[in-house]
Amino acid sequence: MERELHARIVFLHSSRHINDMAAKAYNILINGKAGTVLNLGHDSITAAIEASGMAVNELLFAEPEEMEAALNRFAQSSDPLLVGGGDGTLRSCAETLSRKNKAFGILPFGTMNLLAHDLGMNTLDEALKAYAKGALETRVDAGEINEELFLCCASIGVMPEASVFREEHRTNNFLLMVPYLFWFVADYFERRKNARIVLQNGKRLHRFRSPAVVISANRYADTTRIDESNFKRNDLQGGELAAYIASTRTRVSHLRFLTRLLVGNWKSDPDLTELTGTQMTLWTRHRKEKVSVDGEVTDLKTPLVIKLKARYVPLLIPLREA
Template sequence: MADPSYYVILNANAGTASATGVTAEVVAALFEANGLRAVVDARSDRALVDRIADAMASPAPMVVAAGGDGTITALAEALVGKDKSLAILPLGTVNALAKDLNVPLDMASAVATLATGEVHRIDVGEVNGRMFLHKVVIGMIPGVAAGREYIRGRQDTSAKIGFLRYLFRRLARSKRIAVVIEPRSGQRRIERVQALAVSSNAYDEGLGQFFSRQNLDRGTLTLYVLRHFGVRDFLRLTTEMLLGRWRNDEALTVESVKAVTINTRKDLIKVMFDGEVETMRTPLVFTIRPKALSVIVPASTATPAEAA
């Protein structure tokens, strides 16, 4: 029997997977229906790091992250600089990278596009030696993201109303923090901010666009500094994003950098790392690795990265 072309790591606990009942059998049937040879790893009792190691040891040239942004980031970190490519079956709640790469959010369509997919290379951000695909955020935003976990997987109105109440309380009570910002090519400065984000490449402006990127291969980081973020700021920025003109907001500054170091008075701080809240040690040293990750994108759409 010929070696498989795809090694699928399925996170059955991801948002869409758990809600729609996606199983290894369902995924395997979709690959078979499209004439694609695949091994599907749905071993939820095994640590993700061990499952990724098995994927890397397999002969399959393409490794598929069937899960949310956390699964995708963990797998991408292992694939950076390797001769295997990352493919995505978006099963998470946000699916940020899948949207940026124009991957269909419907499982059947996403598998079908793999049959004609193309290999492209995208940039990868790095902070303190760890890879990220979207952004790293400090300040009040990680606290808001932590509150989101209470309603993950819940669709009832009471949960959504409860989260909005939590959000507005956080906005009303949030305090600014002092951060030291030191770009590699720029002047060291101290600012008081309510939130600060560093993203791989830049988020686009456009009607109705929320944190989407068309270009993932420009070889730059983008620094977003939010000096104040109360309820009025939240409502104003949300409206500006809907209208596609948020970059010039009075509370926000945007700066393109190749590398930047962020420091605070605390040795350990909460960050939102590609959508997941965790603790990291300061200073945070950010760099960009241009076109370090090989990804599979649909052939029928304009892609955000140049061909390999």
């Protein structure tokens, strides 16, 4: 699938010449407060960049409040830019860089790293070695929820609640955190299984009782193996939103669905609905909803208006060997 994606990008776009991009040194901007950065330390990350053989013009670890100024400065440079952080950091940077039509590549330093997985990069070393070979410039789809940009997905219900739970227990032992989080989510499914949702897709209204709604910029791929990313998209230029609504009704069905989320094949669950479109409106019984936007939790007024922003984000796709 990775080869198909890159072949499609090369075919659809008159990208910069591969050798020209590979010959240029990168500017690298990294969120200094990203969790992985704090765990690894600046010296280890710098050493990994050097070991990759990547040509670097400037490497900057910035505090969150310094990111905007750094982006504005790097946007004026003709050198290719790599941004390091989690999906939330990349979303914020994309808002600024898309307005300036400045393409950027990504280095994964977050918890989920969904966009990196979409591009076939599961680790920092993989990303560094891939970009060291060069990059192609293209444009990918994004979504917008109440004028908040997202690169991967926006969700209500269990995902923002699970994000808050995880942050509150971040200092706990990781091996204990996984089962705690699983049972928290299972209990939330049972408590909120009757939550009323109305979703307008085009001119049609769909009514559900659901504890979890996820809206993705393009559809998720079917997964059947435990070692696959369960939220990977094969196409970042598909031109559609995809809404996923879980409507499990019993504890057994909650556990079945959550287990499939862990081991794969979740899209085939009988209590899951998938809808696609380019604009959707979502109503709940609350005036405000807690929304996870690329992993960052915020409160947004309802109704939630979600729009596709087709090929809005200029992105550098790493060049891979045939």
